[in-house]
Amino acid sequence: MRAPDRAGQAALEALVLVERDGFRLDVRLTVPSGGVLAVLGPNGAGKTTLLRALAGLIVPNAGRVRVGDRILDDPAAGIHLEPQARGIGVVFQDYLLFPHLSALDNVAFGPRAHGVPAREARERSQAWLTRVGIGDRAGARPAALSGGQSQRAALARALVLEPSVLLLDEPLAALDAATRMDVRADLSGYLREFGGATVLVTHDPLDALILADEIIVLEAGVVTQRGTPQEVSRAPRTDYVARLVGQNLLRAASLRGLAGGGSALTLAGGLEVSSADEPSAAGMLAPGSAESGPGQSTPAAVFSPSAVFVHSARPGAGSPRNVWAARVAGIEQHAAIVRIRCLTELGGHTVLADVTPAAMGELRLRPGDQVWLSVKAVEVHLTAAA
């Protein structure tokens, strides 16, 4: 994990407002040189629109895009630099390697378009193909390349021009699971070596958590959360993020401090949740940005499904913990874990609990069964939900 120099000059600074056919995209982002920003969001959130605006393929309705001290877009001042003149490299979804050109000629396309003599362009392209590990596939047409090789060729095609900003649109989505792991690890290495600013668009939380220094979560055209991967995974602000990072997120109606330390939340329906965190933790995590103004924040409890214990009878008193009556709503078998979806008796809040298959055998649960859930107070963290 790099520690980007956040105080230093931002390589990419953008405020993008796009309105098309009733859809509104409103994103502010800053990426320092050498930094990797992941834009995480569900399909239709506007991720690709944002990327196309940054690449200059669509003109924003308002806002400003700046790279270093070059202004690329400023609709108010009538400034819009065409994609050709921006110095921004793009790795497209599905890679879009030109099907009629060899891998080498694909990579050489950019230098040739910039007037580099054919021989030199080919030498530089060959060097880049070798650098991304497919030097021996230079003569192959895209149709003959595997998914991982195509991804590398597309990366080389973008990087050979030494752009100051690199945009990646779902760079791993087209790969099968096995290839994805390898390519993700390699991509992480190339991005580390790349000195410019990187914006990575993805719907896969793992890509964002592994590849990025900072994440912004985009939902329905607006940013609902931003932070480092640790912050986002520890303190999700929306149900979408909570689901992505596999956490329970319970929004509270009220929050108060407890005399002996820690805090208590009261949820809709009267469900009580206690946490070892001090009440201030719920406010501390909310950055003072426009998207998370105080009016939109709700204190909420976050805890992992693996911290939830499931009992068939009411458990006795022990260390400070939450005990809730609940009903089993659904059971899913994952690889080595059984995930139980429960609805609390009070308020009907959804709580996910992970148990081992062995424990599942003892509990013999079926949907509709009454259970007791317990979570230690130290496992419950406070956050400011959107």
Add this chain to the structure above:
Amino acid sequence: MVGYEVRADDRAAARAAGRAGDRRGGGVPGALWVPAVIAIAFLVLPLVALLAKAPWGSIPEQLFTPEVGDALRLSLLSALAATALCVLFGVPLAWVLVRSSDWASPIFRRVLRALVLVPLVLPPVVGGVALLLLLGRRGLAGQYLYDWFGVSIPFTTTAVVLAQTFVAMPFLVLAVEGALRGADRRYEDAAATLGASRWLIFRRVTLPLVAPGVSAGAVLCFARALGEFGATITFAGSFPGVTQTMPISAYLALQSNPDGAIVLSLLLLAVSLVVLVSLRDRWIGVGT
């Protein structure tokens, strides 16, 4: 090219579905078989008659008469020239037709498209008359060509080429239009981010992507130009060696030398079959 693969997949799926249908017990009602058989017989029997009546023994001597040689040479050259003109002007027209959706009103495109299609539905003789009225010695434009430059187009080989171009152009435009519509424009976006100018993108990305459509269109164009009769005889007449193309020659020979007419017809049939075979997997844009 991606589009063609998808199409091929579709066809494979359709074939698989068809086989599954056969196993279920056909599905063609008996009443349809009779008209279907009549239809295919109607299409095939004239060609059978042509083959049956062909003077096989005298084909070589018929083929190598100066009249047939002249007509064949003129037909091939003029059809090639017409095809070249169609590609040169039709590809840009198809491009405008497809891409005008970015900036032009739908009405503009509908009108433009209708104009492109006119020669397809117009009786060729009418096309010939229209060309005469435009480029004839006293035509709308022809009078100035004649008065100022002393150029007279009707009844020359140029007129043959123009008549063929007129009737064949829609075939090329439609084929290229279909290919352009099917081409993924994001390739052009990718090329733009790599610094390519619009002209370079057109030349190095768009054109290669639609090349199969262009060649399919060119083949159709060539076939149409080769068979052109009505517009040619109206606008260019039938001067042996100058404007008397194979179809005209075949028609005229029917009076004086029926065997020659059959041989010329066989020759045209052979060319059509070659065209059909070369198109087998690329019949795009028209009808699909």
